[in-house]
Amino acid sequence: MEIAKNVLLVFRTEVMYQPVIYRLAREFDLVFNILEAKIFPRREGRLILELRGTPDRVGAGVAYLAKAGVEVTSIADNIRRDDERCVHCGACTAVCRTGALAVDRDTGEIAFVPERCAACGQCETACPMRALAGVNIERLGGVEAVR
Ligand code: SF4
Ligand code: SF4
Known part of the structure; x- marks a missing residue:
C-alpha cells in the first residue's frame, strides 16, 4: 500500500x-512532486513536497532528511482552519487547486482536509474572515521564514 504525505522542507x-x-529519490525509492518552492537568497530555501511510497519508505525518507540537516514539517499536522471564524461562504474553494477546501455535499458546508493542502496560501488571501491565516509556505504552522 502506498501513501502520500505533504511536507515542508x-x-x-x-x-x-x-x-x-x-539521494532521497535514489536511495529511498520515493516518488515526489514539488508543490511549492521559495528561495530566500543566502538564507534558506523552502520546498513543499508530496512524498509517495510505502509507509516504511516515506518514514525512512523523512528520517534521512532530518538527519541530513533539513527541517521537516508535516503540513497536515501544522495547518488549521479557524472553524470559529469560518462562515462557509465558499470563497476559498475557487482558489484551492488540490481539493483541500471543497463543498461537503451532505452538509453544504466547506470541508477542510489538511492532508490535501499544499500550503500555497491562495485561500489565506481569499478568505474574508481570516479563518486560514498562516496557511502558506512562509509561515506554515508558526515556522516563520528567516527574513
Ligand atoms: S473563504 Fe473563509 S469563511 Fe469562506 S468558506 Fe473558506 S474558510 Fe470559510
Ligand atoms: S493553502 Fe489553501 S488554497 Fe492552498 S492547497 Fe492549502 S487549502 Fe488549498
Whole structure:
C-alpha cells in the first residue's frame, strides 16, 4: 500500500547546496512532486513536497532528511482552519487547486482536509474572515521564514 504525505522542507544555508533531494529519490525509492518552492537568497530555501511510497519508505525518507540537516514539517499536522471564524461562504474553494477546501455535499458546508493542502496560501488571501491565516509556505504552522 502506498501513501502520500505533504511536507515542508526548510534548507538552511549549510545544506542548501547539498544533493539531498537527489539521494532521497535514489536511495529511498520515493516518488515526489514539488508543490511549492521559495528561495530566500543566502538564507534558506523552502520546498513543499508530496512524498509517495510505502509507509516504511516515506518514514525512512523523512528520517534521512532530518538527519541530513533539513527541517521537516508535516503540513497536515501544522495547518488549521479557524472553524470559529469560518462562515462557509465558499470563497476559498475557487482558489484551492488540490481539493483541500471543497463543498461537503451532505452538509453544504466547506470541508477542510489538511492532508490535501499544499500550503500555497491562495485561500489565506481569499478568505474574508481570516479563518486560514498562516496557511502558506512562509509561515506554515508558526515556522516563520528567516527574513
Ligand atoms: S473563504 Fe473563509 S469563511 Fe469562506 S468558506 Fe473558506 S474558510 Fe470559510
Ligand atoms: S493553502 Fe489553501 S488554497 Fe492552498 S492547497 Fe492549502 S487549502 Fe488549498
